[in-house]
Amino acid sequence: MKEELKRREYCKTTSLTKSLIAFVVCLVLFCFFLFWSPSRELAKKDVKIVLKEDCNKWIYVWSGESGKLEETNETLKAGTSLKGIAEDGRWTWIVEDENGNRFGVPKLAVEGEVKELRAMNPDFRYVYRADSLTGFSLERICKEAGDYLMADVSTRSYYFPQVVLAKGEGRTKGVLLTVDEQGLVIHTERTSELKYNLYTSAPFFYYIISWNLVTNFQPFTIDANSQALHHKSLSSKFGSWFKGIFSSIFWFLMKLILFLLILGGLTLIVYGAASLLFVALGRMPGVKNSFIAKLEYVYMIPWMYILLLSCLYLFNSLWIILLPGGVLLLIWMCAAVEKLSIRDARCPSCAALNKLNVVEITYLTGVDVEPVWGTSWIKNTLVDVEKARRREHHLVETDTECAVCHHHTHTDSETDSVNDWKPLKEFACPKCGQHALKATSLVKDSNVKRHEYTSRKEGKIKDKGFDFVEWETRYESKDIVSSHEYWTGTITYHQETNCGHCDYHYEIDHTEKVDESPTKTSTVEEVRKWKRVDK
Incomplete structure (x- = not known):
């Protein structure tokens, strides 16, 4: 047909x-x-910070192994008014004085609450493929990599924790730059050790990351007191109920x-x-x-x-x-x-566009009655089955012809389609048309295993009164002990359908995975007796 x-x-x-x-x-x-690059500024608004008590300045110091904020001997008097720049860690605000110096002050020394400031995203990175930034202008670096976190105007030193220098064998994150009177970098000091990854040895890696193609997918700042980009913060936030x-x-x-x-x-x-x-x-x-x-x-x-x-x-x-x-x-x-x-x-011969006429024809090449795969899990078990489904075999032929040069191609493919499961007695033999089909399912291979375990729900210990024979107070608890079982493995069934009226025969192998979900098989109340032990 x-x-x-x-x-x-x-x-x-x-x-x-x-x-x-x-x-x-x-x-x-x-x-x-x-080409688009968003503004990368730390302070979006002019936020005034007033000190309520005397405190010392905090600056970033590089010790040769790691960098950290360190308290200086330079004291700021109570009542000093400063411009808020950003948050740095849990206890420090980064501020700027009237001369343009940026440094840290303790949050506890600040009058009132400061809510408008944000923190520099610790995951933000801007990469330069260079050993140093000598010759770069401070203005260019701020425009590309974002605002600096700290500054000392007297020494013309600026700290950029987000700048990555990547060239040669490794890369470092964080630089302390010194500029001349024209704002050009004359000295670059790296503020972290070299880091390596296996994939950074890939060809042209440092060239590619220095293009900063996906940098804009990293926010430059995050909310103050927020560590949303880190795993631990999420754990601590939900703490007791979300492990x-x-x-x-x-x-x-x-x-x-x-x-x-x-x-x-x-x-x-x-x-x-x-x-x-x-x-x-x-x-x-x-x-x-x-x-x-x-x-x-x-x-x-x-x-x-x-x-x-x-x-x-x-x-x-x-x-x-x-x-x-x-x-x-x-x-x-x-x-x-x-x-x-x-x-x-396009036509593969003359390359004409949109001139291909395609005709697909499906041939119904045969019909079989496929039995269900049975219920037994034991190897070499043969059972008669009562359900089956109709399986149709199709041959799809596709002819493509170009309307310009008449180039012709022909392909064909075989497909199967199946219907719903129904009682076997409703199916007629595909060969003779009689309702005389018999079907069996043999467990050809099975590696199914049974597993079991128990769970205990402990009951409360109750006072059962004083025992005059034992001369002590009796206690007991009733625990609920449940038994569970589950199965693992696969079964391969050999299915056959035969007609009792003619020589029609159909067979197929089917592999099925067993249901691995556990089932509760029994529940027992277990009484446990307790004795009081006086210290």
Whole structure:
């Protein structure tokens, strides 16, 4: 029996207007992604901070192994008015005096509450591929990497904890810069030790991260007294009812989803930004499909590599876990790019666009009655079954012909479709039409195992009164002891259907996984007797 499913004209990517709109949108997003940089200032408002008591200045000091805030001997008098800049840690406000010096003061020494200030995001990083920033202007660094956290105007020293220097064997985060009278850097001091990761040895890694392609996905500041970007803060926030391990798992899953969304979204934007070029080439009759394919991959593969390394560095602390997911996503994106390509709408012979006529015809090549796989779990057990379903076998033939050059291609594929389970007696034999079918199911292979465990719900200890025989007070508790069982493993059934009227025969093997959910089998009340022990 022949059934023509559909006859259609292949018209993929027929609208130049739609292609143009998609190209413009992706191109705008691509340029936004490459060139836009938000303002990175610490103090959004003029916040006045007044000291209620004398206190000493705190400045950032690099000891050779680590950096930290350290109290100086320079005293600020009570009543001193300062400009609030940012929060630094739990106990310190960063402030600026009338001369432009930035330093820390204890929160306990500040009058009233300060709510408008924010903190620099400790995860924010801006990368320079350099050993030092000598020759750079302070204005340029502030515009690119963001505001400095501390400053000493007398020595023209500025501290940038977010600046990363990456070149050669490793990278460091945090620099203390000294500038000349024109504001050009004349000395760079790194404020952390060199750090390494295995993936940072990838070719061109330091070039790629110094482009700072995904830096804008990191907020420059966060709310004061907030550590929302860190795992531990979430654990402590929910403390007693949301354990730290579940907090970490939740935050990891959120980062994984964000990583995949950023990587996948940017990949599509990058492809869309060049899509009009591929569409234009597809509309040129003399351009071969193979050339467009090679051009697409020559364009996309380097970008996929660049985006993967950039996103791994964005989530640097989880890179080894995120790497497999990123690679699998890009492989899937390659398949998506294939589906988006205009090559599917072009004749492979004359390269004419939107001139392919496609005819698909489905042949019903046979019908079988497939029995249910039975109920026994014991190997070599043969049972008669009472339910079955109709399985139809199809052959799908596809013929494609170009309306211009009449180039013809033919492909065919086999598919099966099944119906719902019904009683076997309702099925007629596909060969003779008689209702004489018999079906069996043999357990061909089984590795099913039974497991059991018990759980105890302890009852309260109750006073049962004074025992004059034992001459002591009696106590007892009633515990509820429950028994549970569950099964693991797989079973392979050999199913056969035979007709008692003709020689019709159908057989198939089916592997089934058993239900591993536990079942409560019994509950027992267990009495436990207690004696009072006086100290």
